[in-house]
Each structure stands twice: as C-alpha cells, then as structure tokens.
Amino acid sequence: MNDKAVELVWKALDRLAIELPSWGFANTGTRFGKFIQPAAATSIQEKFSDAAQVHAVTGACPTLALHVQWDLPNGLKDVPEVERLAKQFSIRPGSINPNIFQNQEYKYGSVGNPDPAIRRMAIRHILDCVAISEALGAPDISPWFADGSNYPGTQNIRKRIGYFEEGLREIHAALKPGQRLLLEYKPFEPAFYHTDIADWGMALLLAKGAGPQALVLVDTGHHYQAQNIEQIVAWLLHQNMMGGFHFNDRRYADDDLTLGSIDPYQIFRIFHEIRMFEWETQTTADIAYMVDQSHNLKGKIEAMIQTVCTAQELYARAALVDHGSLARLQQECSLVDAEETLRGAFWQDVRPAIQEWRKSRRLPADPMQAFRTSGYLERITRERSEKNRNTTASYA
Numbered sequence: 001m002n003d004k005a006v007e008l009v010w011k012a013l014d015r016l017a018i019e020l021p022s023w024g025f026a027n028t029g030t031r032f033g034k035f036i037q038p039a040a041a042t043s044i045q046e047k048f049s050d051a052a053q054v055h056a057v058t059g060a061c062p063t064l065a066l067h068v069q070w071d072l073p074n075g076l077k078d079v080p081e082v083e084r085l086a087k088q089f090s091i092r093p094g095s096i097n098p099n100i101f102q103n104q105e106y107k108y109g110s111v112g113n114p115d116p117a118i119r120r121m122a123i124r125h126i127l128d129c130v131a132i133s134e135a136l137g138a139p140d141i142s143p144w145f146a147d148g149s150n151y152p153g154t155q156n157i158r159k160r161i162g163y164f165e166e167g168l169r170e171i172h173a174a175l176k177p178g179q180r181l182l183l184e185y186k187p188f189e190p191a192f193y194h195t196d197i198a199d200w201g202m203a204l205l206l207a208k209g210a211g212p213q214a215l216v217l218v219d220t221g222h223h224y225q226a227q228n229i230e231q232i233v234a235w236l237l238h239q240n241m242m243g244g245f246h247f248n249d250r251r252y253a254d255d256d257l258t259l260g261s262i263d264p265y266q267i268f269r270i271f272h273e274i275r276m277f278e279w280e281t282q283t284t285a286d287i288a289y290m291v292d293q294s295h296n297l298k299g300k301i302e303a304m305i306q307t308v309c310t311a312q313e314l315y316a317r318a319a320l321v322d323h324g325s326l327a328r329l330q331q332e333c334s335l336v337d338a339e340e341t342l343r344g345a346f347w348q349d350v351r352p353a354i355q356e357w358r359k360s361r362r363l364p365a366d367p368m369q370a371f372r373t374s375g376y377l378e379r380i381t382r383e384r385s386e387k388n389r390n391t392t393a394s395y396a
C-alpha cells in the first residue's frame with residue numbers, strides 16, 4: 001500500500017467512532033433460553049467497565065448506548081449515578097433507548113395501542129427519555145417500536161398510523177436544539193402480520209411528519225432477504241434523513257450476528273455510499289454508528305472487540321475508493337472499470353496500515369491479544385460468576 005493510501009486509512013480511522021450497546025455485555029438469549037456466561041455484566045457499573053475495556057484496546061468506542069429501563073430503572077433519578085460511572089470509566093453516555101416493548105401494558109402496542117391510556121404511558125416514558133438525554137448531554141434518543149399485530153383484521157392499520165403521527169409530533173415538540181429522535185424500523189418480530197414501522201419508508205414519513213430533528217435509524221439486521229441496504233442509505237443521505245446505524249449481521253432474520261461475519265461486502269458498500277456522498281457534497285454526514293448485538297455464544301467483550309475491528313477494516317477499505325475516477329467511470333458507463341474500482345478497494349488488505357495507525361495512537365497493535373493478556377476476563381469471571389449463577393436460563 002502506498003503512502004497516500006496509508007494516509008487515507010489513518011484519516012478514516014481517526015474519525016470513526018463506534019458506540020457500544022450496554023445490553024451487549026449482559027446475559028441475553030434467544031426466545032428458547034439463555035446460555036449464562038459467568039463473566040457477563042450484572043450491573044450498569046459492570047457494563048461501563050466492560051465497554052471501557054473495549055475502548056482501551058481499540059480507541060474507537062468513546063460512548064455507551066443505554067437502555068433506560070435496564071440501565072436507569074429510576075429514570076431521571078439515576079442520572080447522577082450514570083454521570084459518576086461515565087467519569088470513572090471515561091466513557092460518555094451514548095444514545096438513549098426507551099423501552100416501550102417490555103411492560104405487560106404493551107401487549108397490543110405502545111404509541112400505536114388502541115387504548116389512549118397506554119399510548120399516554122408510552123409517550124410519557126419517551127418524554128422521560130428526552131429529559132434523561134438532555135440531563136446527560138447525550139443528544140440522540142432512539143426508540144424502537146415493537147408495535148404491530150399478528151393476525152389480519154385484528155387492528156386498524158391506518159388508525160395506528162395516526163396515533164404514531166400524533167405521538168411522535170408531541171415527542172418532537174419536547175426536543176431541545178441539538179437533540180435528535182432516531183426512528184428505527186423492523187419488518188417483523190415480535191409482530192408477525194403487520195409491524196407499525198416496518199421499513200425505511202414508513203420511518204422516513206413518520207420522521208418527516210414529526211419535525212426536523214427526527215431522522216431514520218438503519219439497523220442492518222432489520223431487512224428482508226436480498227434487500228439493497230446501501231440503496232436505502234443512499235436515499236436517506238440524499239434526503240438528509242440518515243441519523244444512525246445499529247450494526248450487526250444476519251443470515252435469516254434479525255439474527256444479531258457479528259458485523260461482517262456473513263457478508264462483509266454489504267457493510268463495505270454501505271460505508272462506500274456514505275464516503276462517496278461526503279466526497280461529492282464536501283460535507284461530513286452526522287451519523288451515529290452504533291452496534292446492536294448481544295452475543296449468547298461468543299464471549300461478550302471479545303465479540304465487541306471483533307466487531308469494532310471489523311468495522312474499522314471495512315471503513316478503511318471504503319476510504320480507499322478513488323472517488324474521482326469512480327465518478328468519471330460512472331459517467332462514461334465504463335461498467336467493468338467502475339466495478340473494479342470499487343472491488344479493488346474492497347480487496348485491499350488494510351490490516352498492516354491499521355496496525356501502524358494503532359501504534360501511532362499508542363494503542364495495542366492487536367486489540368484482541370491485548371485484551372486476552374490483560375487478565376481482565378479472568379478477574380471478572382471470578383468476581384461475577386456467583387452473581388450470574390442465579391440468573392434464570394429458562395423462559396418457561
């Protein structure tokens with residue numbers, strides 16, 4: 001790789017920050033059961049501590065996404081404790097995730113529920129999240145709605161659209177300047193007939209209706225097979241509506257596998273669309289790159305380190321695309337050469353350049369090995385295994 005390419009890689013890595021999810025460090029499972037990991041985090045303090053380990057070896061993860069019901073069960077009252085932990089571990093609170101899917105009341109939906117009292121309860125919770133986001137100085141609020149129905153004819157789809165329009169407008173009205181409402185879509189699960197915000201078009205229309213601080217969040221696992229995700233990203237960029245990502249990979253449904261483990265070219269193509277947009281418009285897209293994975297088989301911290309390194313590798317490769325020649329080749333419809341310009345960047349081995357970048361930033365050249373030799377995992381396994389033994393593995 002020549003000096004210019006190495007410089008492009010370094011510059012790209014300097015600006016790529018990846019947000020880790022607090023829930024990715026705790027014991028989670030499938031709908032059939034949980035495999036308990038003795039080292040899993042059992043408290044918000046332990047989640048911050050684990051995230052800090054990933055940041056220490058990668059230098060790329062300065063923020064931690066929080067799920068309010070799990071991490072701030074007392075809402076605003078827990079803000080001072082979160083601030084204390086953020087300071088102690090030098091990790092800033094990241095996106096604030098409301099939980100409008102777990103309470104018994106949400107059986108038939110939250111903001112889309114036919115019962116006005118339950119809609120109110122959901123809106124109130126999200127408004128609390130807006131206040132928490134403000135208090136923590138963490139400007140992104142990212143709700144995911146499980147709302148939907150399982151059988152044709154059982155819910156009025158259009159009425160529920162109206163409830164969402166109304167509810168999201170009210171939430172948007174509470175936003176302070178700088179705060180952003182990131183709307184996440186998902187085609188199915190837990191609802192298996194209709195989901196109220198099922199795809200990017202619905203999320204886009206609802207965000208536009210809510211107001212200028214509402215944007216769309218793309219969870220890479222929330223699409224049907226074969227859907228062209230980079231085209232969705234291109235549309236959202238074109239509309240200035242691209243707010244953030246939840247990174248993970250999938251083979252079948254919302255599998256939450258490690259980013260790039262199944263289809264690294266897909267993630268590269270998404271990064272390429274963003275870089276090409278930035279090159280063309282000479283702007284920097286304000287996008288929150290977040291991970292949404294909870295591993296129940298792989299070690300949680302190792303899986304996060306692997307994810308972050310993969311994101312860095314694919315982002316660095318996207319930085320190597322020669323935008324000037326690609327634009328010219330596209331214009332001329334030189335199909336093979338245009339495609340090879342993209343593929344050529346994808347097939348570069350950027351790992352040596354990334355290693356050099358790490359050394360220059362006083363980071364370990366091999367983050368995984370640094371973590372494995374740190375003794376951290378052995379220590380937390382000793383400290384936490386007793387607490388984790390009491391976790392229920394069964395869902396029955």
Ligand code: RM4
Pocket residue numbers: 097144184186219246254292
């Ligand atoms: C959903 C979605 C959300 C996440 C929940 C727990 O599938 O991806 O982002 O908060 O899971």
Ligand code: MN
Pocket residue numbers: 144184219246292
């Ligand atoms: Mn998600």
Ligand code: MN
Pocket residue numbers: 219221222254292
């Ligand atoms: Mn998901």
